[in-house]
Amino acid sequence: MFSNSLIEADRRHLIHPVTAWRGHEARGATVLTRGQGMYLTDGDGRDLLDAFSGLWCVNIGYGHENVVEAAAEQMRRLPYATGYFSYASEPAIRLAERLATLAPAGLDRVYFTQGGSDSIDSALRFIVHYWNAKGQPTRKHVIALDKGYHGSSSNGAGITGLPAFHRLFDLPHGWQHHIPAPYGYRHAAGDDPQAVIAASVASLRDKVAALGAENVAAFFAEPVQGSAGVLVPPKGWLAAMRATCTELGILLVVDEVITGFGRTGPMFACEHEGVSPDLMTLAKGLTAGYAPMGALLLSEEIYAGIADGPDNHLPIGHGATYSGHPVSAAVGMAVLDLYEDGILDNGIARAPQLAAGLATIAGHPLVGDVRQAGMLAGIELVADRATKARFDPALRLPDLLTRAAHANRIIFRAFADGTIGLAPAISCDEADMDELLARLTATLDDVLDRPDVRAALR
Ligand SMILES: Cc1ncc(COP(=O)(O)O)c(C=O)c1O
Structure with a gap:
């Protein structure tokens, strides 16, 4: 656990990209301390599965000596x-x-x-x-x-x-x-x-x-x-x-x-x-x-x-x-x-496993659409699968998703319109992809279990 002083110093001095500045101050930073393979460690010592490669960039995973x-x-x-x-x-x-x-x-x-x-x-x-x-x-x-x-x-x-x-x-x-x-x-x-x-x-x-x-x-x-x-x-x-x-x-x-x-x-x-x-x-x-x-x-x-x-x-x-x-x-x-010595081939081999997982997730009551290109995917959540109506922004679905993801120890992108972005490392192995899909599904289930989300679902 970090001393409050680090979080306080962040609040007072560090401007974060593309955030609501006051909203960030109220929330406080999640400080990341280490990375290995697909996993990041936060200030509380918890392992977080990074399903977004940092910001769609750490394609090879963390820790390559x-x-x-x-x-x-x-x-x-x-x-x-x-x-x-x-x-x-x-x-x-x-x-x-x-x-x-x-x-x-x-x-x-x-x-x-x-x-x-x-x-x-x-x-x-x-x-x-x-x-x-x-x-x-x-x-x-x-x-x-x-x-x-x-x-x-x-x-x-x-x-x-x-x-x-x-x-x-x-x-x-x-x-x-x-x-x-x-x-x-x-x-x-x-x-x-x-x-x-x-x-x-x-x-x-x-x-x-x-x-x-x-x-x-x-x-x-x-x-x-x-x-x-x-x-x-x-x-x-x-x-x-x-x-x-x-x-x-x-x-x-x-x-x-x-x-x-x-x-x-x-x-x-x-x-x-x-x-x-x-x-x-x-x-x-x-x-x-x-x-x-x-x-x-x-x-x-x-x-x-x-x-x-x-x-x-x-x-x-x-x-x-x-x-x-x-x-x-x-x-x-x-x-x-690294790309040429096997990571690119691994990404091509891993994409069908992601596709199979997405096909299952497509049936989840919150999901309107799934989209994929290799190791890049989007899952669009809707309040009404028939009309494709989005959730009311007042529900703050992206915040709910991010919090539920943190509780399930997975990091993905929750876009403002309620779409989930996935970009796992293309070095991701079979077991990590299974874990990613399990944590993602648990996150969707937790969000669905919320009374306010259930009430908004048509
Ligand atoms: C397609 C595309 N172009 C440009 C950029 C900007 O890149 P950077 O954040 O490195 O300035 C991004 C960042 O996400 C991007 O996704």
């Missing part, structure tokens, strides 16, 4: 090397080369960032620079999906299509637009896959026509919309959006910050449909959360457009002190070794 060693060794030898003034470090070069080899065809140029938000922000900056350099300065508008999440930088948060990131932040900007998400369970086109794809294609075409194609720079999308509640589009959706962007002459940015590095099965979700975007954003699984790092991959066309633009003897004014940080890059190399 080879990753720790790689970081320590790099820190001893060279803890920092700038990428400015044409300096470089070996790990950054090797990791860039390796990502270019692994990534979808054509994405050979790598800019390292500090995380996913920075990857998106860098993509935006390079896109503006690219179109200006190509002599098409009117291309300023960008389009993304409702409920999409593209980080919380001052521009990226407006591409994000979640109201919490806009409210009182004066977002989205006038040049940022959203089209309906391919959300089969609640899509106006119904859950016919072809109709959902056709509706997305039509929405993108209509939006581009309304803005004027000559004014549109890019379309941003996640292959699976994680923070939207794990919305898995129908097979063929990403390829159709790729083809539509090409037809309309706009750039496609695929945000693989969650879906990259085996989360949906292959190294990148783009591989499911043979899609090569013009730009691809990465983070999270790149270093499995062991050190902060993201990456932005560019096609040769974008790279050359910028490199060979007007006055190209002048510097391209985008950079950061920690771009290509050698310790993070060394961690990334060690993590990629």
